[in-house]
Every structure is written in C-alpha cells, then in structure tokens.
Amino acid sequence: MVTATFRFYEELNDFLPPAMRGRDWSCPCARAATVKHMIEALGVPHTEVELILVNGQSCGFDRVLADGDRVSVYPTFEALDVTPLLRVRPAPLRVTRFVADAHLGGLAALLRLTGYDTLYDNHFDDREIEAIAAREGRIVLTRDRELLKRGSITHGCCVRALKPQAQLREIFARLDLRRQARPFSLCLSCNVPLRAASSDEVAGRVPPAVLERHERFSTCEACRRVFWEGSHWRRMRALVDSLMLPEGTASAPADG
Structure with missing residues (x-):
C-alpha cells in the first residue's frame, strides 16, 4: 500500500x-x-x-x-x-475564449458584453462541451466539478458565485480578464462581432423616438438586432466600468 x-x-x-x-x-x-x-x-x-x-x-x-x-x-x-x-499545463491558450454549461447562460451573455467569445447553448451536454473545448481551445465554465474532471479538458473554472454579475466579477478576477476586454463588440445573443450602423440603415428597425434621440448604432449581422446607448446600455456601461477599475479599487456592488 x-x-x-x-x-x-x-x-x-x-x-x-x-x-x-x-x-x-x-x-x-x-x-x-x-x-x-x-x-x-x-x-x-x-x-x-x-x-x-x-x-x-x-x-x-x-x-x-x-x-x-x-x-x-x-x-x-x-x-x-x-x-x-509550472508543469501542469501542456501549453497556454493563445486566445481567451469560453464555453459555458447549461446553467451559466447569464454569465455567458455578460462575458460577451465585455467582448469575450463565449459559446453557450442550454442543450449542450457534457460530452459536447468537452469536445468543443478540446477542438477550439476554449476554457470550460461550469459549477459541476465532475465535468472539469474529464480527461481532455485542460482549462476550466468551477464557478462559485450564484448570480450572473457576481459570477462575472469572479471570473474577471480569477483570470485577470480586464486587460483584454473589448466591451460592446459582440452580440449578446449570437456571439458574433457587431458593426457600426447608420441611422438610415436602422430606420424601421428601432422605435422612431430612439431614432430621433440617438446617432450611434451598432447591429448584428446574424440576428439583425440593433443596439444603441439607451438606459440599458448605461447600466451595462456602469458594470463594465467597475470591472475595469484597478485591483483594490472600490466598485459598485454585484447583484444579490
């Protein structure tokens, strides 16, 4: 023995x-x-x-x-x-990108908000997540420690926090994501890059009052959603700004 x-x-x-x-x-x-x-x-x-x-x-x-x-x-x-x-990692990941399990949809959307390519589908099973992570070099995000024990998963995080904004702060701190963040560059739904759009282009796709009050728009080529700097954007901007503060600086409290 x-x-x-x-x-x-x-x-x-x-x-x-x-x-x-x-x-x-x-x-x-x-x-x-x-x-x-x-x-x-x-x-x-x-x-x-x-x-x-x-x-x-x-x-x-x-x-x-x-x-x-x-x-x-x-x-x-x-x-x-x-x-x-260090001898426990075969190689560092060249690009920081994620695949999230079925219980982390809110976290996936917030990571996209900060510009991090994050795959999420609530129909992904463990085998599919493992295969995606190995094939595409993605970090697995989950609250299921058994998933992270699968042999071909080399990079992953067991998320401790329960609510999405607290989860986002946890992952930002653990993986030092502040430096590479590119806020508002990805569609929150489709995970594809947004592009700038003119007022003429989005006419008919946003309420007339929005078109009158705003000049800057972005759109997703996949789902055709249009984004502008309204009240929801300002709330998300405040969250992003708090994540970008230097370590040790006080920030706004997370949800819950």
Missing part, C-alpha cells in the same frame, strides 16, 4: 470536506496512482490546479506517487509569477 500526505491551499479547500481543509493529512493511494488521479479522487478538478509540488519539487499530473510522498497542491497565483515552476 502506498500512503502519501496531501495539503491543498487557498480556494482548493472549498472542494474538500471540512476535516481536510487547511492542514496536512495522509491518504492511502492505489498502486501506480498518479498525482492527477489522487487529486481528482479527493474531489478537486484538475483544471483548478496551477502548481503541484511533490517533496518540494514541481511536477506534472502524470507523476506516479510513491510511499511517503508529500504533495502540496496550489490554485492560480494572482500576485506571484510561478511560470518557471
């Missing part, structure tokens, strides 16, 4: 029973068990892990555990560059 000692750090403890949080504890392991196998057997999705140290040395998920090993498991580091140590 192989016995290893584990300790999980920071928010990874959210996935563990209370008795195992924030301390070292020993665990029997199957023979030839890998680090990844044991981490997920203990309830933590591999996509939540950024750094693994076994006996003080960085290793990958495929490290086979030996009797007496001490395993330290860390989430994403927000303030410390540990890039030279």
Whole structure:
C-alpha cells in the first residue's frame, strides 16, 4: 500500500470536506496512482490546479506517487509569477475564449458584453462541451466539478458565485480578464462581432423616438438586432466600468 500526505491551499479547500481543509493529512493511494488521479479522487478538478509540488519539487499530473510522498497542491497565483515552476499545463491558450454549461447562460451573455467569445447553448451536454473545448481551445465554465474532471479538458473554472454579475466579477478576477476586454463588440445573443450602423440603415428597425434621440448604432449581422446607448446600455456601461477599475479599487456592488 502506498500512503502519501496531501495539503491543498487557498480556494482548493472549498472542494474538500471540512476535516481536510487547511492542514496536512495522509491518504492511502492505489498502486501506480498518479498525482492527477489522487487529486481528482479527493474531489478537486484538475483544471483548478496551477502548481503541484511533490517533496518540494514541481511536477506534472502524470507523476506516479510513491510511499511517503508529500504533495502540496496550489490554485492560480494572482500576485506571484510561478511560470518557471509550472508543469501542469501542456501549453497556454493563445486566445481567451469560453464555453459555458447549461446553467451559466447569464454569465455567458455578460462575458460577451465585455467582448469575450463565449459559446453557450442550454442543450449542450457534457460530452459536447468537452469536445468543443478540446477542438477550439476554449476554457470550460461550469459549477459541476465532475465535468472539469474529464480527461481532455485542460482549462476550466468551477464557478462559485450564484448570480450572473457576481459570477462575472469572479471570473474577471480569477483570470485577470480586464486587460483584454473589448466591451460592446459582440452580440449578446449570437456571439458574433457587431458593426457600426447608420441611422438610415436602422430606420424601421428601432422605435422612431430612439431614432430621433440617438446617432450611434451598432447591429448584428446574424440576428439583425440593433443596439444603441439607451438606459440599458448605461447600466451595462456602469458594470463594465467597475470591472475595469484597478485591483483594490472600490466598485459598485454585484447583484444579490
């Protein structure tokens, strides 16, 4: 029998029973068990892990555990560059884009609002999400930790917050999305780029009062929706502006 000692750090403890949080504890392991196998057997999705140290040395998920090993498991580091140590990711994603599961439609729309390509369909099943993520290099967003344990998913986030705006703030903070955001560049419904449209072009597609009060419009080539800077836009602009504030600056409260 192989016995290893584990300790999980920071928010990874959210996935563990209370008795195992924030301390070292020993665990029997199957023979030839890998680090990844044991981490997920203990309830933590591999996509939540950024750094693994076994006996003080960085290793990958495929490290086979030996009797007496001490395993330290860390989430994403927000303030410390540990890039030279990392061995758990095969390669970084060149473009930040997402696929969201059926329970995160509100989050998907808000990510599109900030300019992030986000696929969402409430009919996607787990196998389809896994296939899309692998084929298109997308980050999986879900509240289902079992989905994130699927073998071909290399990048994903288990979303903790319950309401869409709080979820958006969580993902922005965890993945440092502020720098690459391009607000109001994608259709919230279709996830395709918007283009500028003239007043003449949108005449008949918006209420006459809107046409009189506004000069700037954008439209979606897929669904032909027209967008303008009305009261709803101003509310969304306030949300986006709060996300763009430097870290540590006070912002408007999230919904709920």
